Amino acid sequence: MKAKRQFIAGLISASTLAFALPASAQFGPERIAKPDADELYADRAMQKGWYDDALERYAQACEDKSQQREVWSRNCRKAGHIYRRGLGIEQDYERARELYDTSCFDGRDADSCLEQAHVSFTGNDGNQDYEYARRLYKRACDLGDQTGCGGYGSMVYRGQGGIMNREEGKDYIQQACETGDTWSCERARGYGFPDRRGL
Template identity: 90%
Template sequence: MKATSLFFAGLVSVSALTIAPSASAQFGPERIAKPDADELYADRAMQKGWYDDALERYSEACADKSQQREVWSRNCRKAGHIYRRGLGIEQDYERARELYDTSCFDGRDADSCLEQAHVSFTGNDGNQDYEYARRLYKRACDLGNQTGCGGYGSMVYRGQGGMMNRDEGKDYIQRACETGDTWSCERARGYGFPDRRGL
């Protein structure tokens, strides 16, 4: 009986350590929470085409700013995908942009930055905006996303959405390629840059 009690007490202690965010740097960096039951359900609902259920769960999690920033911003991005693609609802690029922006700038979710940067760059929403796409790629890059660095570098190199600076653009693209980012390496080859990987 005593062994069972100790076992359950140990489980509770481990659970508390897993769920609770780090209070101090002495315990290392804060771990990003894994998807909870609602988010996992929403992910499965997406696979099955139950988009209304998925959108409801993602939206609720997106609105709950008491969660870890990475968690609510990830859910905002997933809700944004539904609006952008018009899955089970009328396609709504404006609402998708609002969600991506919140996730990108407030939530620091680099993937959201990239999603909206692509839409703004291509003009898929009927509003091609190079200046905004460039800003989003830079934000993704600042958040450590190497495809964002390559995208920003490409726009700087070509003078899209702002001043042209060939040297700066080339450097961003090459450095992103050096990290192994395939998209950036394709851009580097397309522009005829030397491959600096391994140097």
């Protein structure tokens, strides 16, 4: 009888724990929503060169913050591409940066961080800004993007946009290369770092 009571008590405490856990712990990680009909239409419109239609759909989805963060930020990034490249409209780097920044920092979209980091690093918008590019590469790295880690490491190694730290920069680049990021491996070879892959 005592064993039975202990078994029931164990079941009750286990079920109580299950309700106390966040949904992701109970049911696994949240799945990122696939593109809906509007986003799929916009993607097809891009392929056909119907940039006005695509931008309208992407912009609407970008503004709808009731959707999953990954969904609206992905659409912000796609809208940003249209402005950055001047597809069907006048090229507008400032508007593209606003969209990339929203997607990168609020939406946690690493690809947006990388897009704006490249523009800021190269100065394609007429405003080369190493400090900002370095910040964006670090943000992408923090979000798990290994190219971002390599980009940040390269800037730290060379002292671009901030303090130079050869050891820290080298470590970021080599770690990114070890994960298989080809861009980082190219940087590592260019700087003459030993190949640590497989170690």
